[in-house]
Amino acid sequence: RNMRKNKKNLPPGPPRLPIIGNLHQLGSKPQRSMLELSGKYGPLMSLKFGNVPTVVASSPETVKDVLRTFDADCCSRPYLTYAARVSYNLNDLAFSPYSKYWREVRKMTVLELYTAKRVQSFRHIREEEVASLVEFVKESASLGNKVNLSNTLMKLSGSVICRVGFGINLKGSKLEDTYEEVIRETMEVLGSFAAADYLPIIGRIIDRVTGLHSKCEKVYKAMDAFFEHSIKQHMEDESLKDDIIALLLKMERGEAELGEYRLTRNHTKGILLNVLIAGIDTSGHTITWAMTHMITNPRVLKKAQAEVREVIKNKDNITEEDIEQLEYLKMVVKETVRINPLVPLLIPREASKDIKIAGYDVPKKTWIHVNIWGVHRNPNVWNDPEAFIPERFLDNEIDYKGLNFELLPFGSGRRMCPGMGMGMALAHLTLINLLYRFDWKLPEGMEIEDVDLEESYGLVSPKKVPLQLVPVLTQWS
Numbered sequence: 001r002n003m004r005k006n007k008k009n010l011p012p013g014p015p016r017l018p019i020i021g022n023l024h025q026l027g028s029k030p031q032r033s034m035l036e037l038s039g040k041y042g043p044l045m046s047l048k049f050g051n052v053p054t055v056v057a058s059s060p061e062t063v064k065d066v067l068r069t070f071d072a073d074c075c076s077r078p079y080l081t082y083a084a085r086v087s088y089n090l091n092d093l094a095f096s097p098y099s100k101y102w103r104e105v106r107k108m109t110v111l112e113l114y115t116a117k118r119v120q121s122f123r124h125i126r127e128e129e130v131a132s133l134v135e136f137v138k139e140s141a142s143l144g145n146k147v148n149l150s151n152t153l154m155k156l157s158g159s160v161i162c163r164v165g166f167g168i169n170l171k172g173s174k175l176e177d178t179y180e181e182v183i184r185e186t187m188e189v190l191g192s193f194a195a196a197d198y199l200p201i202i203g204r205i206i207d208r209v210t211g212l213h214s215k216c217e218k219v220y221k222a223m224d225a226f227f228e229h230s231i232k233q234h235m236e237d238e239s240l241k242d243d244i245i246a247l248l249l250k251m252e253r254g255e256a257e258l259g260e261y262r263l264t265r266n267h268t269k270g271i272l273l274n275v276l277i278a279g280i281d282t283s284g285h286t287i288t289w290a291m292t293h294m295i296t297n298p299r300v301l302k303k304a305q306a307e308v309r310e311v312i313k314n315k316d317n318i319t320e321e322d323i324e325q326l327e328y329l330k331m332v333v334k335e336t337v338r339i340n341p342l343v344p345l346l347i348p349r350e351a352s353k354d355i356k357i358a359g360y361d362v363p364k365k366t367w368i369h370v371n372i373w374g375v376h377r378n379p380n381v382w383n384d385p386e387a388f389i390p391e392r393f394l395d396n397e398i399d400y401k402g403l404n405f406e407l408l409p410f411g412s413g414r415r416m417c418p419g420m421g422m423g424m425a426l427a428h429l430t431l432i433n434l435l436y437r438f439d440w441k442l443p444e445g446m447e448i449e450d451v452d453l454e455e456s457y458g459l460v461s462p463k464k465v466p467l468q469l470v471p472v473l474t475q476w477s
């Protein structure tokens, strides 16, 4: 009788294979496979990856339970072998478990980087960097060259983040030539379903064979050299005293406080890792997706462009104040982050105690994946979810700020993305400039149907094939 009493009522899920459980069902795009499986097994589904019990939430209701009702019990992170390596043993913000240390770091970084006031104070950096992007596009347009927008926009977000977070220019830094590859590979490492996390002992051997282990070591070394270089610069240059590195160094020396913690160099580097990768790999790709959807939907491009040109008229200086008046552009951005949320499964969570969601037991230590990609593409939630229709946001209050559980590109609750304001300010400002100053066309011989809409998979899901477009000079260029 006792055994029956203790039997858990776990959420339904597909049958498992011995040892690997459901790992074979993930495929190359886990968010898509999970959506398909949840169509069969329900919006809260049990899977087992190796020996790790996992649940996947994929409806607004179950996602709300995880991120709001049980936020305090679901906001820890599981131990991820390779995230631990690149984050200096989880001394960072994004991968560290829910703890006093995490709360102190989150509080400090929010104050230093992410409050509305701080985001405003970095505005001149965004405006300068976007202006230099415009110059580059102008030059390409006057030569009739196509522009690799994926690449150029990554460079833009890289330059902004390096100046905001590191007080240095990406140009001339240790990462200038390699950062795109390093960041892409870091995200691949962080987003991989690593065998070491699911299969004790043999998993590490598998990761050595697949090359994941050596990829992780490679990116760790490249990042570490960049952090060392930036820290050295701060120690040598007195004028670099007002940014987050300067503050972290003060905390190392005991001249500033982080609660009860005396920071070591590894804490500093762990915290910097998040500033760098979370900031660069998200905003740039979001802008690329917006341009991709507009070029493949000429009606939307035309309408957004007409609005921008009407509002900006012949102003010399486009500023962030202009964003407020651009209602259609804001809908285009919302639709972009709906159809291509950059972090499709958020960052994995772990239940810190036994809880009950949607009538099912979720035992302590269960890993939780929140498939927001699945929610955003669910036909029970959105009409015609595969189509890019910004007008779906007309006359409703649905926004991406963590309150509407059908649209969560930044997550919600305690772990919600703290960089949303910074990322979105850059995305909007860049799009206004690209739309106002230039017309855009596909390269010679290419039709709309030829534009590849496939996403690649890692922790983030950028466009797989780089977007190349031809800018055309206009009277506003």
Ligand code: HEM
Binding pocket: 093, 094, 095, 106, 161, 274, 275, 278, 279, 280, 282, 283, 286, 341, 342, 343, 346, 347, 348, 409, 410, 411, 412, 414, 415, 416, 417, 418, 419, 420, 422, 423, 424
């Ligand atoms: C369009 C741009 C961006 C998108 C779509 C995005 C999305 C996300 C998402 C979905 C998460 C995970 C939330 C969760 O696990 O519940 C996250 C976490 C995070 N993001 Fe962003 N992000 C963006 C820009 C930025 C920027 C610009 C920064 C910093 C400069 C940033 C810093 C972070 C950090 C530090 C975390 C970890 C928070 C924690 O675990 O406490 N993000 N982001």
